[in-house]
Amino acid sequence: MTSFDEVADHYGDDSLLDTISNGVTRMGKTTGDLTIEDLAPVDEFHIGGAAATRAFLENLGVEARDHVLDVGCGLGGASRFAAATYGCHVTGIDLTREYVETGIELCRWLGFEDRVRLVHGNAMATDFANATFDKVFLLHVGMNIPDKVALAEEAWRVLRPGGVLGVYDVMRMAGGDLTFPVPWSTTPTTSFVATPGEYRSSLEEAGFMVVEERDRSAAAAQFFADLQGSTSQTEGPPPLGLHVVMGADAPDKVRNMIGHVLDGTLAPVEMIAQKLG
Numbered sequence: 001m002t003s004f005d006e007v008a009d010h011y012g013d014d015s016l017l018d019t020i021s022n023g024v025t026r027m028g029k030t031t032g033d034l035t036i037e038d039l040a041p042v043d044e045f046h047i048g049g050a051a052a053t054r055a056f057l058e059n060l061g062v063e064a065r066d067h068v069l070d071v072g073c074g075l076g077g078a079s080r081f082a083a084a085t086y087g088c089h090v091t092g093i094d095l096t097r098e099y100v101e102t103g104i105e106l107c108r109w110l111g112f113e114d115r116v117r118l119v120h121g122n123a124m125a126t127d128f129a130n131a132t133f134d135k136v137f138l139l140h141v142g143m144n145i146p147d148k149v150a151l152a153e154e155a156w157r158v159l160r161p162g163g164v165l166g167v168y169d170v171m172r173m174a175g176g177d178l179t180f181p182v183p184w185s186t187t188p189t190t191s192f193v194a195t196p197g198e199y200r201s202s203l204e205e206a207g208f209m210v211v212e213e214r215d216r217s218a219a220a221a222q223f224f225a226d227l228q229g230s231t232s233q234t235e236g237p238p239p240l241g242l243h244v245v246m247g248a249d250a251p252d253k254v255r256n257m258i259g260h261v262l263d264g265t266l267a268p269v270e271m272i273a274q275k276l277g
């Protein structure tokens with residue numbers, strides 16, 4: 001089994017669509033009257049949820065005429081958010097088959113089939129032609145990818161000259177062992193958290209110019225409070241939330257990640273980089 005198979009195994013769950021469908025019913029909704037806001041608690045699998053996506057896409061400068069690539073799109077929440085907010089076309093690619101299959105169904109429920117296309121594949125070697133996209137982004141994906149230079153090179157290849165890459169990942173701010181599980185990995189084997197300096201040098205080696213970097217830890221505080229509440233077993237989680245994608249050990253994953261952000265070992269960091277050309 002490769003480390004990529006292990007990553008897909010970590011996230012994969014064949015009952016995901018049924019669980020989300022049951023959650024929708026428990027919310028008193030049907031798939032016909034559902035909104036992207038209803039699904040955001042479960043399909044925006046990164047620190048800050050939909051609010052973080054909104055702020056990040058503003059910084060990325062997405063426009064209606066853009067064709068955008070969402071690398072490691074998961075269930076496609078950010079892809080649909082980008083298409084709905086900016087009117088752009090989005091392609092999402094993800095390693096986890098169950099996420100892509102579920103995400104395609106969510107696009108059908110919400111009527112996004114003409115603007116959002118989700119495909120199953122590895123971000124390290126995609127089938128997209130050179131210079132296909134105006135913008136490329138990844139939200140909380142690099143933590144599963146050991147070779148950040150190769151990841152950046154593939155993003156560079158599929159971006160048009162002058163195109164922009166946005167990264168929003170959990171990065172390492174201080175040394176020390178991480179406590180597992182965390183949301184992106186059950187063990188250290190599939191966790192490749194890197195420092196902002198390592199991201200910057202990888203991006204530059206691939207040919208990008210880093211134009212912006214911001215630590216989003218402060219903005220995450222309210223999200224953490226809500227997340228801890230929603231994954232707490234005693235209070236009972238809401239019908240849809242990140243506990244649905246994180247599984248039975250969601251409270252441990254959340255507690256460990258929040259602990260490391262609060263003690264300064266990890267931070268959610270945004271980077272914007274331009275393909276010169």
Ligand SMILES: C[S@@+](CC[C@H](N)C(=O)[O-])C[C@H]1O[C@@H](n2cnc3c(N)ncnc32)[C@H](O)[C@@H]1O
Binds near residue numbers: 043071075139
């Ligand atoms: C924490 S989830 C984030 C999902 C999504 N970006 C979001 O914010 O909702 C990480 C995602 O990265 C995907 N992923 C990890 N390694 C990948 C790779 N090499 N190629 C494509 N997707 C990958 C996983 O399958 C998973 O869906």
